[in-house]
Amino acid sequence: MTVEIIIVLSILALTILLLIFEVFRIDLIAILCMLALGWSGILSPAEALTGFSSNAVISMIAVMIMGNGIAKTGVMNSFAGFIIRISGNSKRKILGLVSTSVGLLSAFMQNVGATALFLPAVLNISKRKKIPASELIMPLGFAAILGGTLTMVASGPLILLNDLLRSANLKPYGLFDVSPIGLILLATGVLYFFIFGKWVLPKSKSGNEKVSEQKKLIDTWHLPFKICQYKIPDKSRLIGETPENSGIWDKYSLHILAVSKTKNVEYAPWRNTLFKASQELALLGDENNIQRFALDFDLKLQEKLDSFQNLKNPSSAGFVEILIPPRSSLIGRTMRELSFRKNYAVEPVLFFNGEEQSTGDFSDRKFKSGDTLVVHGLWENILRIKKDSDFVVITPFEVEKRNMKKAWIAILCFIAAIGLSIAGFPISMSLFSGAIAMILTRVIRIEEIYQSIEWKVVFLIAGLIPLGIAMQKTGTAAFLAEKMMGIVQGGSPIILLLIVAMMSTLFSLFMSNVASTVVLAPLVINMAQIGGVDPRPLVLMVAVCSANSFILPTHQVNAMLMTPGGYRNVDYIKAGGGMTLLFMIVVISIFYLFYL
Secondary structure (H helix, E strand, O other), rough: OOOOHHHHHHHHHHHHHHHHHOHHHHHHHHHHHHHHHHHHOOOHHHHHHHHHHHHHHHHHHHHHHHHHHHHHHOOOHHHHHHHHHHOOOOOOHHHHHHHHHHHHHHHOOOOOHHHHHHHHHHHHHHHHHOOOOOHHHHHHHHHHHHOOOOOOOOOHHHHHHHHHHHHHOOOOOOOOOOOHHHHHHHHHHHHHHHHHHHHHHEEEEEEEEOOHHHHHHHHHHHHHOOEEEEEEEOOOOOOOHHHHOOOOOOOOOOEEEEEEOOOOOOOOOOOOOOOOOOOEEEEEEEEHHHHHHHHHHHEEOOOOOOOOHHHHHOOOEEEEEEEEOOOOOOOOHHHHHHOOHHHHOOOEEEOOOOHHHHHHHHOOOOOOOOEEEEEEEEEHHHHHOOOOOOEOOOOOOOOOOOOHHHHHHHHHHHHHHHHHOOOOOOOHHHHHHHHHHHHHHHOOHHHHHHOOOOOHHHHHHHHHHHHHHHHHHHHHHHHHHHOOOOOOOOOOOHHHHHHHHHHHHHHHHHHOOHHHHHHHHHHHHHEEEEEHHOOHHHHHHHHOOOOOOOOOOHHHHHHHHHHHHHHHHHHHHHHHHHHHHHHHHHHHHHHHHHOO
């Protein structure tokens, strides 16, 4: 063992300890590791800083930009709505559908790209179903990584594998030869979270969880938030009535958020709107009052909110407080005189004049300076009120600027970038070209790309890449592998498989999975010869096990998801530890029974 190997092993051990105990932020730990390798003389300054120009970092930046571009078009919100319609309120079904979808997609594109594509939809589902993002995002990332084992073009190690086999005069594998292993691994990952998710996934800490503005507003004013959809049958007594005549505000204390027939939706219908047969109503209020209103008018409950999904989507609609300022021209006038619903398409829910709080029908109350209204509506409609100087909207909200006209352009840019990488062009060049194409086609503005990049992830990956280079340059990786080879002699094939799986898993945590495959492949071939077994399955096992990177967030996918999921290193140790163990058990069993 040389002095250089001792230094590298010391830096490796210290980095692992710092990551496990979270002494510093994860990106700072990576930078400290990089600087230690430079100042110790193990790497030259150019080698220590090479991570910032690496293919992995450039690819990561590119997929972040493209992911944001696609999110801006609203395409993945439609996918989120589709998942919600199928799964209903079942978190397990949502997990299963999303994980399976991203895993299968990762069979034919880079798992980082697949993750970036699905992340906006998962965040949207989290908001709409009020499921903590931390309970959805990690399974998404794990499934994307596992999906990289489905075909021989799904990940860098598997793409490289056949070249390594040919150079050793061994027969290459076909495109789908690895698929049985990948499908079992993907199913294992999905079932792992399906069964054990509630124990291994991090829970949101109520003390640390930021309360949304909507939750604050609902709790402060005790607002109703139950939205139900009913259909007006042909013989309903509601036909021909108007909202005002039906008593929906005074008698039932309910609010009609929208009326729909076919695809035409009228939000906050005017008080003189006539109800018609086959119309669908979105009703807001106490559930008992809604049921009483439905029973009195023979309305038919519609289980799925197909027509009014956006009303239940926090990114599309919600409550706001509106204040009447001192110099407003509305002072002394009423909502009836303003035709408030007709002109603004939002539903007034509550009126407060500083002393008295009113619900129901307060259309004839005259506005005074300082009066407060609480309304519910689409953010785009509330934005019109915000621009009106007669009102002051005091609840912060954000209108998602979606440009569906650019959706197909964004998707084509993304597919073209993935297609170029699958065709054999450099991944970083292909993905970055796709990102620039989105800028040139105005899917995303160049000013927005800097906000799209999660710099914490960039510094994490760039800081750890030099560690892999140092392990190769100093012979540390070869030293560790050769020491492991001594255990194989005279041992059973199961021991050989266990050693190969452990080495591949360990190396992939701190080296790029391609680099670990390059280092281990020739050593594993020698190990196979010592053990008297066919080397081809062992080399394939190295490439497959390079995906077993769950126990620390050093894989590009896991690193990218740390911030949106709000994860800490300990969260990956907890959930990833079980997944790592299951991965090894499955892979070792399959290779022992069917490949050796």
